Amino acid sequence: METSSDALYHASVRNLSRHSHISNMTLSLTLALKDSASGTIPLSHRQATLSLLQADLPRIVTVVPRILSAVSASTIGRRRVANWAELREVALYLLVSLLELQLLLSVALLWLIFPGLVLLPCLSFQAASIWILLRCMNNRHPSPTFTAGKPADDPLGSEEQRLYWIVVDGIATNNEQFCKEILPKLARVFGYDMHAFLSYRLGFLLDIILIFLQRNLPVTTARSVALYDSVRASLLNPDISGVRILAHGTGALDVSWLLARLSADLPPGDRFGKLQVFTFGAASVEMTLPLGSVNAPNENGIGQCYPIVTHFAFFDDPFAQIGVLSGIRQRLEGRFIGRLYTIRNTTPALKKSCFLPRSYRHTLNEYLDVLLPDGDPRAGILSQVCKIDRELTEMRELAALVQSVTNERPTTRRDSKRPSWTALGAIATGVSSGYKNRDDVAGLISLEEVRRQCKSLEGSRGYYNNPLADAVRSGCQVHSRSHMVGIKTTMAPQNTRTSSRKCGSRRKGSRCMEICAIRRGQDD
Numbered sequence: 001m002e003t004s005s006d007a008l009y010h011a012s013v014r015n016l017s018r019h020s021h022i023s024n025m026t027l028s029l030t031l032a033l034k035d036s037a038s039g040t041i042p043l044s045h046r047q048a049t050l051s052l053l054q055a056d057l058p059r060i061v062t063v064v065p066r067i068l069s070a071v072s073a074s075t076i077g078r079r080r081v082a083n084w085a086e087l088r089e090v091a092l093y094l095l096v097s098l099l100e101l102q103l104l105l106s107v108a109l110l111w112l113i114f115p116g117l118v119l120l121p122c123l124s125f126q127a128a129s130i131w132i133l134l135r136c137m138n139n140r141h142p143s144p145t146f147t148a149g150k151p152a153d154d155p156l157g158s159e160e161q162r163l164y165w166i167v168v169d170g171i172a173t174n175n176e177q178f179c180k181e182i183l184p185k186l187a188r189v190f191g192y193d194m195h196a197f198l199s200y201r202l203g204f205l206l207d208i209i210l211i212f213l214q215r216n217l218p219v220t221t222a223r224s225v226a227l228y229d230s231v232r233a234s235l236l237n238p239d240i241s242g243v244r245i246l247a248h249g250t251g252a253l254d255v256s257w258l259l260a261r262l263s264a265d266l267p268p269g270d271r272f273g274k275l276q277v278f279t280f281g282a283a284s285v286e287m288t289l290p291l292g293s294v295n296a297p298n299e300n301g302i303g304q305c306y307p308i309v310t311h312f313a314f315f316d317d318p319f320a321q322i323g324v325l326s327g328i329r330q331r332l333e334g335r336f337i338g339r340l341y342t343i344r345n346t347t348p349a350l351k352k353s354c355f356l357p358r359s360y361r362h363t364l365n366e367y368l369d370v371l372l373p374d375g376d377p378r379a380g381i382l383s384q385v386c387k388i389d390r391e392l393t394e395m396r397e398l399a400a401l402v403q404s405v406t407n408e409r410p411t412t413r414r415d416s417k418r419p420s421w422t423a424l425g426a427i428a429t430g431v432s433s434g435y436k437n438r439d440d441v442a443g444l445i446s447l448e449e450v451r452r453q454c455k456s457l458e459g460s461r462g463y464y465n466n467p468l469a470d471a472v473r474s475g476c477q478v479h480s481r482s483h484m485v486g487i488k489t490t491m492a493p494q495n496t497r498t499s500s501r502k503c504g505s506r507r508k509g510s511r512c513m514e515i516c517a518i519r520r521g522q523d524d
Helices: 002-022 049-077 084-112 115-137 175-190 204-216 222-236 251-265 324-329 364-371 390-406 420-432 441-455 469-474 494-523
Strands: 026-030 163-168 194-199 242-248 275-280 308-316 339-345
Touching: 002 222, 026 242, 026 390, 049 204, 049 324, 084 115, 084 175, 084 204, 084 242, 084 251, 163 222, 163 251, 175 364, 175 469, 194 222, 204 251, 204 339, 222 364, 242 251, 251 275, 308 324, 308 364, 324 339, 390 441
Parallel strands: 163 194, 163 242, 242 275, 275 308, 308 339
Antiparallel strands: 026 339
16 A cells, blocks of 8 residues: 555656646647748759858857757766666767767878878778777667557557558667667557667767758668668558658658658659658758649548648757758748647756756657657647747748749848738739739638638647647547648637638638739739
């Protein structure tokens, strides 16, 4: 009895501390980009490679201290619960990182003083030592699988719900901790076998260089190729009803490459629509899929043509700050698909000591504890009323609309000029200049649809119409098929939906009347 009472006491204390911890956070939602006018263009298609690298280099250099602080704080925080295997991997990673730094300094400084033949044997020995340590650090199987252990008569094994779950980790995750702790946790939450694709860790210096190159160049790695083969085979397999990908941090770089290749390889339809992607603190600078009027349900009105993409990001996550947060909130000229749930901490974490690094929330465990504590989406931050970032959602649609008409790149969101009437003026100018066959009205209609969706979602909680929450509640079978890359019409409660439809139709009619008046004025 004493043991059970102690367990209940500790459980109540954990629940109370978790509730007080989540109460200091806020949740906001930015709807996915529709871009029915096809105005956005991927940055890699618009800019030269050298200009992309030059523009991204200051961001990488600025974020490196925050990444070091976040990784160091999370490693120190696990010093009491880490086993010897985790400590061994951390020690090897630190040793490899120091040797790489020492090798770089030797090549850059000593080579100018001593003859090359004198330093060549020493540098070769250092390079061989780094290679041996890398082999020892990455001796684990690159694609482990954790079985959920479902009984033979489990209904989740039915043909209707045969889902293939994939987990892609980032460089900030310890592989030993990921296989022993995170994979079992994900299998327990979603109730399916988890197929992991581990990152090949190269040391901090080489990892940062690889991130810098993957963000701006189509760099192919062994993990991205294996991931592509696995996802493509699963999408083409008629016995698998859906593929779900969970990507954390730098793992989203491989997923972004994957989506771009699948878009060029698979036609839009039910097979490609079986894919769902969930990212947590994505470090990718953009994530592209075909947008516009083609991104619509099929002729029968069921199913979808393209994958569903949903992003979750802590506002202080250093990987998300140079990735999904920057791509959606600031770089309006690019194309970053999917809706974004941003988690802000109203009381920033303070340093416990002047000798300890500052802690930033970035680990996959922290995302799971905040979003799905104990596997319940209604017990975490998703139970809060979600603030709809209507201004940012409209700004993205307006920026795409302006680009479709003027073919000019908009600047960032920091500009003081709001392009609401600029878009209408640009359409009138485009019509008078001879661009009458452009689908500009479709861009305005998508803007009105986004405004109507924002209005219908006001006051709703985070788990409402949330694909991640639906995957947990229904045993990984997503009931709501209305959330596409461009977000189809969002189903809201009956009273809200009726009023928003009436309001949206009146506003859409007024917009069309304004456009007609502008065109008549241009013709006159």
